[in-house]
Amino acid sequence: MGCRMCDSDDSCRQISGDSASKCSKGLKYESVESRMKTYHCQLHPSIVVTQVDMACNRTARTCQFYAFEPNRTQLEMYYLSCNLTDCNFKTGSSDGECGVTQCKCGKSCTAMTRQLISSMINGKPVGIVTSGSDTLTVDIKDSPIPLRSTCTASACENTSTSAAAGNHRSMNGWLIAIIVVCVILMIGLVLFFAYVRWRKTYLEQQEHVEGAKLSMFVRGDAHVFQFRNIGCRTVAPSFLGKKSNTPEKIILHGISGQLQCGKVMGLLGPSGSGKSSLLNTLAGVSNGSCEITGEVLIDQHKITKSMRKTSAYVHQDVTLFSTLTVRECITYSAQLRLSPRVSESNKKELIESIISELNLHKVADSRIGSSDSKRGISGGEQRRVGIGMELVTSPQMIFLDEPTSGLDSASANSLVQLIRRLADHGRIIIMSIHQPSVDSFLALDRIMLLAEGRLLYQGAPLCAKAYFEARGYEFPENGSIAEYLLNIASKPEGLTYDPSTVEIESVSTTLSSRSNEFKSSEFDRKQFDSIDQSPLEEARDTAKHCDVTNGYNLIVTTKCVTKKDIDAAYSMERSRLMELRVLFWRSGLNLIRHRSLFQLHMLLSVLLGLVGGFIFNHVTDDLAGFQNRSGAFYFILTFFGFASLSSMDIFLAERSIFIRETGALYYTPSSYFIAKSALDSVFLRILPATAFGCIFYWIMGLQAESSRFLLFLLTVVLFNLCAGSITIFVGTVTRSVGVANLVSIIILLVMLLFGGFLLNNDTMPGAVAWLKHISAFNYGFETLMTNELRGIVLTFNAPGYPSIPIYGDVFLKTMKLYYSNRYYDVLALAVLTFAFQIGALNALTSFSLEKDQLDPDGSPESVFLQKNDIILVRHRAPTSSIARPLVNDDEYFSRMKELLSSGENSDVVIEAGPERASFPAHRSILSARCEFFRAMLRPGAMKESTAGVVRITNHSAEMVSKMLEFIYTNRVSDLHKLGYEQLIELLTLAEQYLLVSLRCACEAAAQELLNLVNIGKFLVAAENHNANYLKEACLQFFVEYRHEILQDDAFREEVENCPTIAFQLLKVLAQNMPLMQVAPIAVCSTISTESSKRRRLCMPSDEEEISRDWT
Template identity: 25%
Template sequence: MEEIYSSPDTQGPSSFSGSKVQRKKHVSASSISSQNDLEKDMTEEDQRRMKTASDYHTKHESALVWRDVTVTISGKRKYSDKVVKGCTGYAVPGTLTVIMGPAKSGKSTLLRALAGILPNTAKVYGEVLVNGRKSEFKYGNYGYIGRKDELIDTLTVREMLYHASLLQLPGFISRAEKAAMVEDAILAMSLQEYSDSRIGSNFHSKGLSNGEIRRISIARELITNPQFIFIDEPLYHLDCVSSLLMMVMLKKLASTGRTVIFTMYHSSTEVFGLFDNICLLANGKMLFFGETLSCLQHFANAGFPCPVMQSPSDHFLRAINTDFDKIISMCKNWQDEHREFSTVKMDTAAAIQTIETTYKASADALAVESMLVKLTEKAGPMIKSKGHANVFECILILTWRSCLNMARDFRYFWLRLMLYMLLMISMGTVFTNIGHTLFSVKARVVAVFFFIAFTSLLSIGGFPSHIKEIKVYSHEKAARHTGLIPFLLGNLLSSIPFLFLISSLCSVVIYFLLGLRSDFSLFMYFVLNFFVCLLINEGMLMILASFSPNVFKGMLTMVFLQIIMMLVAGYFRLRDELPRAVWKYPLSYLVFHTYAIEGLLENEYVGVSFAVGQIGSISGEKALRDSYDISSSRNAKWINLLILVIIALGYRLILFLSLYMGEKCRSWPYRSYRENKCFVN
């Protein structure tokens, strides 16, 4: 017990505190006195910061115990809401504990229950003890790596981890120390060879493999020096070589005193030999917990000995996976004519019952109970929360990281800029030399309408990048690395320079090719109008990305919405001629196309008159009467621009509410016990 719950001052020389104890033997009495005087002069805040900073270098060994854990999730299973049923076990420092079982056996649910990150719809019954105490995991003391790796493809490995360190670590830790922690994480996961390589592929590089990307995700969680590491399917989509390398890395992590728990469906014989403890599940029931070699003996005692030429994990899954019953029934005729298809001579349900009954009466179950008593008879040190970047720092970090991503991702803005420029040149050449007479008014109305409509449609090209942004944010928010407001502000601030660049370059081309009025103030209004329209489209894309992570469905939805907006924008039919229900009220007053087109036409024609005959004239707004409704006021265009700004802010507010309510209502895959309010003792 004392070895497991050793205090920092009694640990080996590799720890921060232990090395300090060794140095004290060689310090003179006068130096000790001066050090005490210095500590007295330090403020309480400085002492707290030094203690907090030392927590990131000190190795605290912690154990995890769970007893009779049952998890119910409404609607998760057709036959029962109980996904996990009465599981008991433990995980101690320096060991690899694997939760193994067939598909839909409750592996990931049990792992999330232990980590305290179940969805809102889940309820947990039983005990989960950390160092013998009933407490939740604190920030920075555990790392959870999901099945999917959400990384930014345009960054290098070192850049990805360094920006993660800026978010995860408090501001009073120097950047040099953060960079050193990043290098430690790179070294721990053997990523030195790829540290300056881009994560994703581009025109001249292929990008990293699945195994390397998986190791980056684990390295990201190692930055805060967590005591517990939870991994859902660490070998997901990995080949046999990458799988073995991954397990060697995890074994090395466990040897540093960390507690590593992970799920796995299947493993090779070499990988299986690296496990220390195994928790075997089937249909949510625990069939065995103990050492991996003892599991082989347990199956032999239950009447299912493992054949010599078969992998242990294959044998376990064959005995407890109900899907094999279907395969055997399909191949029954083939079995009769040839050899036996399987060495298991029993129905799977009966085999599960036999294995479970044998375990409950075995010495292995008694050994687990004895170990649980030993681990919980004396409470160990309570784990404390570690600090992270404040809101202002998060905004700056996310803004800069998004700028890097947008500048390097060809699809994000540069592809759209090329398409916009081609569209501007095409439209400009089609509508060039239309003159400035009364007969040119209708042609310019057509040009302005299609300018707003087509540029809005082309904004759909950035939708895949917005989906990636939302996914990365979801992971970081779930891990409590950042918050909703820093993400939204960072995304907005980083997009402004790129959108303004697009609006400026495109406006230079289209404005003069259309022969619009040569006045700098009028040109700048044209640029601002187009810029706000781009902001509105970005907001719409982000809202769709928050609702639908599917690229195809999201792009179809965006096209449909843009077409509806075009229909009620006042071009095909004037607003007063639209059917009053739905189309005029409220749609025509909600779409931004109406205000953008009105503003551009008012910018061009208010205050302008056209000669009619030799002595008559007609104002610009009257010349537009049959083509578009605009106001004769010189301030009307600024009112329309203000409405556009309000719409842009309104879409950002809708995005905020969408993500915020999604955190509260949807089954997000990351929650703490306290946030769930569903942990029942």
């Protein structure tokens, strides 16, 4: 066939008669007009010394193949002739494939050769593959030996047609490029306009609360935090439905109590008394495997999720990131927990105010530090940081678990005084405290003394001494009141007492008889009845036993209301993007400052890439090369598999931080997991594997094709990610680093055994063969081996035998590794990675304390306890020995009103007004329900206490009687009938005598009477008496009807006498500039009607609502 080949353009022109024809001598089909090619080849000497001629016709889709002995080119002298049909050759390529092969032997063929041709060649598809410029391989399917030859080829082509086709392809390429660019531009424009719209909305939301002062305002409007019959007992573990024989232990015995806003309650008691269990129950934090019973209420309403967000819990052991500074810790708390509506400037202002309030400005830029790293701030300062991280949400309720433990007396007292100042802003603070100092003890408003889960005492700290002395417990000389109480709770039988005072019994006996003892007289019984019936008042207070208070000031000005803009700052849910941004920033900063692990990973990857590459350098294409390739690939997988154990404690080390922050609703578990896992994947998995692969691959001398290198790199990276996901999963489901390491090593060894190298896939026992499908080593090893050995020719050079070239595919088939599985293997690695990551996320979510312990639906019969693994739903336990009195509200209020009007058993007289009208009253009731009277009437405190007469001459007798009615009954029966001047006077009395509930009720009633005539007087009264709800209503009314109001001379006179009101009016006008365009309503009667329809600001309006919400 050599005579069919052209050697010049002239020969093509002579044959075709076309002057545009030319002779193309390459192996590639250059154009669509390249119809035939003639090949003259010399087979590789390692196979056989033979010449081959081949002619292919693209139009007929056939090829003819002839093999000759050397120097014989006549057709009749061939010894092998083949006809290939159903052939395809692509334009621009030299490769092709034929569907069917039919060969026959010439005269020189032996019988064995004919048999081999019939069984191994005939009927098989053939691939024609070129490499380089002159090497052509005929690849017969399932043939172990490649027919590789060095060839020359030629064909006559029409250049004009080829040029036109080339131009057509070029035009098509330009058209595709233009379309792609247009699509990219359109996507970019859509994304740009979406960003502009989002940015505009974001800025508008920020402007909504731009002027909000967030620093020390309290979020929420709760007045009384109440809990009833709180019980707790351990739940015996069960296995396969059978309960354990372990006896149940009762931790808390039906404890009840309450606390008003602006107050601090301390839970005292020896170790094991139930302080932490009670605190955790009240705060909605896990108590372990415990069953909880009882009710927790806020203003007589069940705890809801919105109320849960206004509380904060500070753990005893505050775990912080040692690499972050104080300011950074508070900053990420603010970024995660404040609404996007709050601008960055307001957030910074809030952060700085918290740092200043907590006296942390000197260490604001100091790192937290830890015992195993660089030393940082002190333990007391760390507690302050933990409190500051909770204050960013302006919570109204704060629960602290032994915040002074481990601190010296000075630091502990400083911390308690700080907590005292926080309460003065209107917060409800409950904390467990162990052995407080005298100053710390006196800073508490109320205490609860617990012993063995039972309540011994609840009331004012300074009243405890008189209370227990009245029951025969002698106070030691020069003793501390706190130690005195702890000794009673710890060893009551060992204390000295005066037997002439009272018969002393054991604590358990005393507790069981407390109800009868407390109700020893009819008046005390009425006091006891009021505990549960009047939740706004002190529960089980023992004020009548109080001794001299040693000058301790019991009068505390509280602020129980919040700004509307403050609530708006928290009303909008955080976006997932914000959570991810902050968590990526925090985790990245932590990784950068604690970068030793990343540096070690990179160093080891680079060193092992260099060392391993040089060890396996210049791998050969023979049996030794096959062994080296197999060993090198398995070494790579083993190295990265066991190096992934560094991810073991990625979540274990931060478990306590994660539980605390998810319990406080900092973020969702999924956001935390994505940030941590993504950074671990990039810095500890992808980058080290990439560095290793880029070094090792080229030094070892593996296949140089870019596609093979990219598949190698992808496989190594995916395997490293998969191994890291396995260790992360094990680290999240276990709670010990030692156990996690052992389990991970066992899992990796099992995967290693079934990885396809140590054990042949066909010889695996059927019972365990399925393990190869979950082995990451199996998928990684198969991909690396097939990617390298597919298509290459290895010399089978066994000692003592002739060398034979054999396809690498033969070795792969021997090991049951298949190139066709490469995409499946890559996908399997990705699926395994994703599956283990999802499993780790689910395991991590199970540790989250996001859900409320308390029933969010307000069910009165159940309480929810969130555990680490399950949620227990329990019914209310039987009531304690101190049963709630069976008396309805109407009967109770009627009795108390009768007691006030009759003056029966009264021991003090209230003289009111210029006429000095007399009202008989009772010291115990006044002291128990009014702190002002408590301080005034304590023995020896003031002359009123000695004389038994209290004169209130600067207020009318009518309003003083209304105040006394509220003290006795928690209501004012005809409050809605009072005029605005009477309401202002009653509001003044409520503020002077610290009756927060009466003040709020007066504010509610005043809003109903608000009009053009009295707005000035109400506004001045609200400013002078901390009536913030009323002031907000007045300001809103002023904005709506400013034109009519400003024309009133009386209003201007009121404002001129109070500059602060003038400033607030200017400010509210500036904030409501768009409202200036609204036409005012001029008719006063219409104004009065419209004002009565105005939306209420979360305040009760009539007598029934007051009775329901404030009693």
